[in-house]
Amino acid sequence: QKEVEQNSGPLSVPEGAIASLNCTYSDRGSQSFFWYRQYSGKSPELIMFIYSNGDKEDGRFTAQLNKASQYVSLLIRDSQPSDSATYLCAVTAANDYKLSFGAGTTVTVRA
Amino acid sequence: KAGVTQTPRYLIKTRGQQVTLSCSPISGHRSVSWYQQTPGQGLQFLFEYFSETQRNKGNFPGRFSGRQFSNSRSEMNVSTLELGDSALYLCASSRTDKETQYFGPGTRLLVL
Numbered sequence: 001q002k003e004v005e006q007n008s009g010p011l012s013v014p015e016g017a018i019a020s021l022n023c024t025y026s027d028r029g030s031q032s033f034f035w036y037r038q039y040s041g042k043s044p045e046l047i048m049f050i051y052s053n054g055d056k057e058d059g060r061f062t063a064q065l066n067k068a069s070q071y072v073s074l075l076i077r078d079s080q081p082s083d084s085a086t087y088l089c090a091v092t093a094a095n096d097y098k099l100s101f102g103a104g105t106t107v108t109v110r111a
Numbered sequence: 112k113a114g115v116t117q118t119p120r121y122l123i124k125t126r127g128q129q130v131t132l133s134c135s136p137i138s139g140h141r142s143v144s145w146y147q148q149t150p151g152q153g154l155q156f157l158f159e160y161f162s163e164t165q166r167n168k169g170n171f172p173g174r175f176s177g178r179q180f181s182n183s184r185s186e187m188n189v190s191t192l193e194l195g196d197s198a199l200y201l202c203a204s205s206r207t208d209k210e211t212q213y214f215g216p217g218t219r220l221l222v223l
Contacts, residue, residue, distance in 0.1 A: 034212075043199075043201055043215060043217045044154070044201070046213060049211055088154065098144065098156045098167045098169070099146075099154075099212060101146075
């Protein structure tokens with residue numbers, strides 16, 4: 001079982017819609033959770049981080065964490081063509097704080 | 112504040128050669144991590160340095176090594192290059208080893 005798994009893509013949504021991205025992790029002791037966005041040919045760019053159970057909102061982005069279910073999600077509201085990218089879920093291990101990444105979900109926003 | 116910088120940005124080498132990649136972290140950041148990204152394996156952790164000490168190491172062969180200098184700049188070295196080493200090598204820095212990591216633009220290595 002992979003440490004971090006993301007819902008398989010690609011995910012295609014119309015402009016203005018909500019894009020929903022899911023991520024599960026295997027290490028129950030994981031402490032920090034991150035969403036990075038990566039445009040084709042570029043490096044990952046941090047979108048959000050979340051440490052506590054519940055929701056965290058930042059502009060059009062909302063991260064949700066449920067440690068009991070070992071699940072973290074990212075909602076992108078009012079999706080824009082500029083949101084078209086690969087979204088990477090990353091989790092820090094319980095003991096050594098290295099980032100473990102999921103394979104990524106590619107999102108395409110249709111104009 | 113300037114971001115993470117990596118040099119060179121692109122590199123072409125042949126099998127058997129060695130390569131050194133450089134990373135300058137964000138000013139004030141003392142932790143530097145290295146990752147390899149390939150289409151097949153995704154983003155994989157190589158190693159992490161904090162205050163010149165390697166704190167974590169990923170599951171890569173000994174051909175992959177690194178170091179960190181007193182000014183927090185870091186280098187990674189790959190010896191005896193193999194075709195499978197072709198990848199995007201990413202450096203990320205954070206203030207400590209427990210905080211959010213910010214990525215540099217990466218070095219794209221092609222091994223022929």
